[in-house]
Amino acid sequence: MEQRIDIDWTACEGHGLCAELLPERITLDEWGYPLVEGTPVPTGTIKRARRAASDCPALALKLRVRQPT
Amino acid sequence: MTMTFPDVYMSPRLLAPGGAPADLPTHEQRYGALPYGDPDALLRTVAESGLTGRGGAAFPVYRKLVSVAEAGRRTGRSPVVVANGAEGEPASRKDRTLLQLSPHLVLDGIQVAAAVTGAKEAHLAVEDGASYLESALAHRRDPVPVKVLRLSKRFLSGQSSALVQYVGGGAALPTYKSPPVRERGVNRAPTLVQNVETLAHLALVARYGADWFRSAGTPAQPGSALCTVHVPGREVRVVEAPFGMPLARLVPLHGMSAVLVGGYHGTWVPVAEAAQLGLDAANMGAGVLAALPADRCGLAETARVLRYLALQSAGQCGPCLNGLPRIAAAFRTLAAPGPQGTTRDDVARWAGLVEGRGACHHPDGTVRLVRSALTTFATELDIHASGLCTATDAAPLLPIPEEN
Ligand SMILES: Cc1cc2nc3c(=O)[nH]c(=O)nc-3n(C[C@H](O)[C@H](O)[C@H](O)COP(=O)(O)O)c2cc1C
Numbered sequence: 001m002e003q004r005i006d007i008d009w010t011a012c013e014g015h016g017l018c019a020e021l022l023p024e025r026i027t028l029d030e031w032g033y034p035l036v037e038g039t040p041v042p043t044g045t046i047k048r049a050r051r052a053a054s055d056c057p058a059l060a061l062k063l064r065v066r067q068p069t
Numbered sequence: 070m071t072m073t074f075p076d077v078y079m080s081p082r083l084l085a086p087g088g089a090p091a092d093l094p095t096h097e098q099r100y101g102a103l104p105y106g107d108p109d110a111l112l113r114t115v116a117e118s119g120l121t122g123r124g125g126a127a128f129p130v131y132r133k134l135v136s137v138a139e140a141g142r143r144t145g146r147s148p149v150v151v152a153n154g155a156e157g158e159p160a161s162r163k164d165r166t167l168l169q170l171s172p173h174l175v176l177d178g179i180q181v182a183a184a185v186t187g188a189k190e191a192h193l194a195v196e197d198g199a200s201y202l203e204s205a206l207a208h209r210r211d212p213v214p215v216k217v218l219r220l221s222k223r224f225l226s227g228q229s230s231a232l233v234q235y236v237g238g239g240a241a242l243p244t245y246k247s248p249p250v251r252e253r254g255v256n257r258a259p260t261l262v263q264n265v266e267t268l269a270h271l272a273l274v275a276r277y278g279a280d281w282f283r284s285a286g287t288p289a290q291p292g293s294a295l296c297t298v299h300v301p302g303r304e305v306r307v308v309e310a311p312f313g314m315p316l317a318r319l320v321p322l323h324g325m326s327a328v329l330v331g332g333y334h335g336t337w338v339p340v341a342e343a344a345q346l347g348l349d350a351a352n353m354g355a356g357v358l359a360a361l362p363a364d365r366c367g368l369a370e371t372a373r374v375l376r377y378l379a380l381q382s383a384g385q386c387g388p389c390l391n392g393l394p395r396i397a398a399a400f401r402t403l404a405a406p407g408p409q410g411t412t413r414d415d416v417a418r419w420a421g422l423v424e425g426r427g428a429c430h431h432p433d434g435t436v437r438l439v440r441s442a443l444t445t446f447a448t449e450l451d452i453h454a455s456g457l458c459t460a461t462d463a464a465p466l467l468p469i470p471e472e473n
């Protein structure tokens with residue numbers, strides 16, 4: 001199943017750790033909040049994406065099968 | 070008091086004629102008793118009717134009813150119905166007018182929605198008029214009990230996840246919803262959040278069927294919608310109009326420079342373009358139409374609205390918290406004649422940064438307004454940059470709560 005990175009914006013504190021762990025998919029905006037590549041995460045990156053999710057200090061980064069509507 | 074002249078545009082479906090509130094006997098005399106048929110047949114009728122939500126997003130009602138009913142069956146939890154009468158949009162008056170004039174039509178719609186989804190619990194959330202609605206409820210013998218909830222006056226109170234939180238005893242703030250409210254809402258039960266006007270239409274679809282419903286509007290957008298019409302110097306009016314009706318018949322365009330279509334999350338449309346448009350579910354939001362006279366400054370009006378929208382942000386999400394106040398402050402600069410520096414580029418960049426990056430669509434709606442103002446008032450922007458302003462009347466126009 002295709003997984004995408006999703007941010008719980010109410011929880012994200014702009015620590016920016018995710019951008020260090022997944023630089024090819026996440027950069028930071030001018031206020032320090034993540035700008036996420038919205039396309040499905042390639043299989044080879046899934047493991048590190050999971051790591052970024054579990055390491056996010058605010059538990060704001062989620063790997064989801066589809067976007068909430 | 071809001072005036073209603075529904076019959077000018079079509080024989081009114083929703084609003085009690087004559088501007089007098091309809092009590093239960095009057096209501097039943099006018100519409101007949103509410104039939105409780107087979108839920109599946111009713112669901113098919115709703116699908117055929119093409120009814121969409123009237124709270125702003127025009128989402129197909131049938132699809133939401135099906136998801137909630139299915140989530141109820143799957144989880145074994147009875148769904149909850151939440152009738153959204155928050156009407157947080159300051160320029161909208163259609164929901165409170167509907168609840169005032171035809172409360173029983175909305176209450177019928179709640180029962181229909183409960184029957185179709187299998188809900189055993191229902192809530193009606195309003196900002197004012199709660200005791201009036203409670204006494205209307207007391208006259209009825211409804212299969213599913215309805216509780217009336219009082220909301221505080223905030224732009225965000227009616228956002229679906231905020232409402233669901235509030236009904237469950239929490240603060241009326243948007244939350245990150247995954248799975249969505251229709252699967253896990255009030256106290257984790259599958260929840261149907263539907264605008265009160267949508268429910269009133271639903272009550273009529275249940276009575277008179279899909280063909281009747283489709284006899285107004287266009288094949289692609291069947292039915293009618295309540296609109297709140299603002300024309301300077303006239304009383305604010307709530308009218309019911311079929312989709313496809315020329316905007317020019319709803320709002321006088323003579324002497325105007327632009328029309329705000331869809332309220333504070335909507336779009337400014339230049340008057341020449343508005344003259345070509347019909348009432349369209351895709352851009353009318355919750356039905357606000359406001360005419361801007363040629364002697365007023367659209368940039369100044371937008372700046373006032375943006376200041377309000379930025380203050381109404383729940384401040385929970387980084388991009389919204391950082392971006393909206395900056396955009397609002399920049400627009401204040403653009404609204405005054407004088408040098409603009411990089412302000413226009415800043416606004417465009419910040420608009421891109423807040424869009425789609427929040428727990429709710431407040432940033433997205435705000436960006437829609439911003440972008441439409443930048444294009445519709447492009448000439449005025451240039452005039453302001455050269456230190457001039459063509460507007461001759463600086464009196465504020467659009468309603469902003471508690472502005473000082
Ligand atoms: C910031 C924000 C404010 C909203 N306020 C309202 C409101 O006051 N009333 C309303 O019916 N819907 C409001 N909505 C839309 C609701 O989230 C929801 O989509 C709607 O009530 C669903 O009903 P409908 O499908 O019948 O339109 C708001 C949405 C957002 C993003």
Ligand code: SF4
Nearest residue numbers: 012013015016018056
């Ligand atoms: S690590 Fe978590 S809290 Fe920090 S910016 Fe990334 S998502 Fe936000």
Ligand code: SF4
Nearest residue numbers: 383384385386389427
């Ligand atoms: S996007 Fe803005 S208004 Fe919506 S929940 Fe986040 S901070 Fe609040």
